[in-house]
Amino acid sequence: MENNFPRTGVFICDCGLNIAGTVDTAAVTEYAQSLPGVVCVVHNKYTCADPGQNEIRKAIGEHKLERVVVASCTPRMHELTFRACVAQAGLNPYLMEMANLREHCSWVHAGDPAGATQKAKDLVRSAVARAHELQPQIEPEVDVTQAALVIGGGIAGIQAALDIADGGMQVYLVEKEPSIGGLMAQLDKTYPTMDCSI
Amino acid sequence: MMDAGRHPRIKVLVSSEVIDVSGAVGNFHVKVRRRARYVQQDLCNSCAECTKVCPVIIPDEYQMGLASRKAIYIPFPQAVPSAYLINPEDCLGNNPIACGKCLEVCEQKCIDFDMRDEILEVDVGAMIVATGMEAYDPTEITEYGYSRYDNVITSMEFERLICAGGPSAGHFVRPSDGERPRRIGFIQCVGSRSSRYGSPYCSNICCMNTVKDTLLLADHYPDTDAKVFYMDIRAFGKGFEDLYLRSRSSGVRYIRGIPGEIEEDPQTKNLRVRVENTLAGELEQHELDMVVLSVGVRPRLDSNTVQRLLTLSRTSDGFFLEAHPKLKPVDAPTRGIFLAGCCESPKDVKDSVTQAGAAASHVQVLLSAGRIRIDAGTPLLEEADCIRCGRCAAVCPFHAIHWQRGGVPEIIEAACSGCGCCAAECPVDALTMRHSTDEQLKAQIDAILDEHPEDKLLTFACNWCSYAGGDTAGTARLQFPVHGRLVRTMCSARVSEDLILYAFEKGAPLVLVSGCHFADCHYINANRQTVTRVERAWDRLEKLGIRPERLHLEWISAAEGQKFAEVMRVLDEPRAQVTAEEIAHTRKVLAEERKRREGRKEKMRAAARKKREAAADARAESSAGAAASVAGPAKS
Amino acid sequence: MEEERRFRCLRCGLEFTAVHRKDGEPVERVCPRCRSNSIRPTKEAKG
Secondary structure (H helix, E strand, O other): OHHHOOOEEEEEEOOOOOOOOOOOHHHHHHHHHOOOOEEEEEEEOOOOOHHHHHHHHHHHHHOOOOEEEEEEOOHHHHHHHHHHHHHHOOOOHHHEEEEEOHHHHHOOOOOOHHHHHHHHHHHHHHHHHHHHHOOOOOOOEEEOOOEEEEEOOOHHHHHHHHHHHHOOOEEEEEOOOOOOOHHHHHOOEEOOOOEEOO | OHHHHHOOOEEEEOOEEEEEEEEEOOEEEEEEEEOOOOEOOOOOOOOOHHHHHOOOEEEOOOOOOOOEEEOEEOOOOOOOOOOOEEOOOOOOOOOOOOOOHHHHHOOOOOEOOOOOOEEEEEEEOEEEEOOOEEEOOHHHOHHHOEOOEOOEEEHHHHHHHHOOOOOOOOOOOOOOOOOOOOEEEEEEEEOOOOOOOOOOOOOOOHHHHHHHHHHHHHHHOOOOEEEEEEOOOOOOOOOHHHHHHHHHHOOOEEEEOOOOEEEEOOOOOOEEEEEEEOOOOEEEEEEEOEEEEEEOEEEOOOHHHHHHHHOOOEOOOOOEOOOEOOOEOOEOOOOOEEEOHHHOOOOOHHHHHHHHHHHHHHHHHHHHHOEEEOOOOOEEEOOOOOOOOOHHHHHOOOOOEEOOOOOOOEEOHHHOOOOOHHHHHOOOOOEEEOOOOHHHHHHHHHHHHOOOHHHOEEEEEEOOOHHHHHHHHHHOOOOOOOOEEEEEEOOHHHOOHHHHHHHHHOOOOEEEEEEOOHHHOOOOOOHHHHHHHHHHHHHHHHHOOOOHHHEEEEEOOOOOHHHHHHHHHHOHHHHHHOOHHHHHHHHHHHHHHHHHHHHHHHHHHHHHHHHHHHHHHHHHHHHHHHHHHHHHHHHO | OEEEEEEEEOOOOOEEEEEEEOOOOOOOOOOOOOOOOOEEEOOOOOO
């Protein structure tokens, strides 16, 4: 029966004490080993650091992993990091799933280590279950229009427009008022140089 | 400014506003409305003859209303573009009876009253939002009498009065009598760091601006007696402490204490300021000729429009939200959009320039890549199951599904942003989001509710706002009960009625559907469908004898960590109140309901299939008949 | 096109009347007492 599950590797991150300070990551590691399809569990201090990413790439080769679950911080932070990491080892990036043990668990349940550990197990279990259902995807590629729009012609907009245009790209600088310059143009002198604003 | 105006690769569009944005990273299509300026920009040589004859006199915005301008004018001498314009609201018009004087004197013949607003369309790969800020208007602080007392001015007005190009040609005078003020007081933190007036945050620039102002005075008018009333002087930047010490050593008195009130002597128009000097521990009174209110900075009131068009979010202070406060300070949460300057937070010229450079380099990274990969988040259609109802096309906020009555919907991948609204709307499950399938979401729900489901608050959270709001709660270390279990979807509109019922069937005591506030929806307005689906689910639950109170809906923005934590806290009580019997009953009822629903779907698919087959047969017959009738005469 | 409609907050149970606009931008519904967005239109709609 269990052989039908894709071969899954789970990588559990301490994030220093950010996660491990509240969640019993050793217990979560042990728990992950019991989950269906899981053939390898690695417990790291920092999974996003080079040694942590190396472990993922190594395990994909050694254990012929078909799915990877990284239990660390929010995917809004490192989903792209770990997608790139598994891709380097030849796994389709869409076969990587994350469990958010930091922002959604250890950081918000600091006073309830037992509850947080239980929740962390649930989050890993849920991520593994989802990972099994994932399918490889091919990201469509699009050409990038070689131009930029800057909204606002104050000092920031002017500077940004000049930098982009000097780099060789076309820029449209849109300003609501009849002149660019913004609030800065109304200043007499500016600190710290005490020179003219215009 | 001049450099930007004459740069061959910069097209400066003034008097212009973005009115529509479509597309996505790499290929945005933007519509810009350029208001008519009634003077042909390229022909005008700024001779100023028109201004001399214009009879309309109005306060000059650039000079903070301290001087006047005409209806035809140049915003300020160094304006870019260097051309005049007519404000149509001020102008009397070109009816010869009304006016038209400027037309007569313009040698360049560049005044054109028939000019109309233009809509320009541009295609760009990336955008930078640099919409700036506004200075706080201190009129509401009646204790300071701004706008009642002539000689109480703001720091912005001070800039104009001390400026050589200002209304007094650089002669620093006070508004009441045109005399040079010798005793000047600066009041700090006006509209900043206050729970009563303006904003609770520190506006960042006002301390150093006042230090600069005192140095200008010491330089131009060494006999000036300047006093600064402050809470703390925040001179944290490079070289700032030096300037502050120079100001002190030039004789400026820094008095720690914020005055409660300003009184005006009605005869002399001099001002009396009472303040508790908190260092000396004494109540002091100061006679002054002029008081400068060092006003704080606030988000522009008109930033709503840009926020809506570009689906940006704001932090609680009203400034635009960055993708990450530390690691992505110039990225907006939407890919391909970057923030620069004071629209993100109050900052000085140096920091604005720095951030603008960072935003520009991010844009260049994107543009020079030439070709980029975009998320594989589009839907797949199982044509055999499709009943050709067109509901997917009707709810797609991006018009990325084309459908004609009776036909198979066509998915335009390039226009699709991957919200999943269509898949959740399909009545027969014929649409599948590639990376957010029903199987994937149900597997997560199963795993979460497999053990002790009664302890779990099953929460659907959209990627951009409510899931991110949970992250914000985490970053802020807000504490709440451990029972929440999030299932992430790109948009709350991905959550179908079926998925909600499925979670209840698997034993969830409480289900929460959460998404972006209406104004923040990253898929234009897909989350309006979320409301419809939740309402449908409420009705369904009630019909089946399940309390609708067990299904909740909350809008939580990426910035609202507080609200996320509060919702988790508040919903824990109703979660705990759901009894084991209730859950068991729900499981039973919904398992039956699911069978019924699946049966209904299969029937609909079969009926549609049959209808198609019948139609195909009819077509085959009629074309065979037509072929026969064509063949017939040929034979004879 | 404005009409008054009855709503019930599913968090705190408050029943209230709010103006419902058929045309124009839809607005977020919020419970005036507990600020919840779990606002259900009640069936017996007025007007």
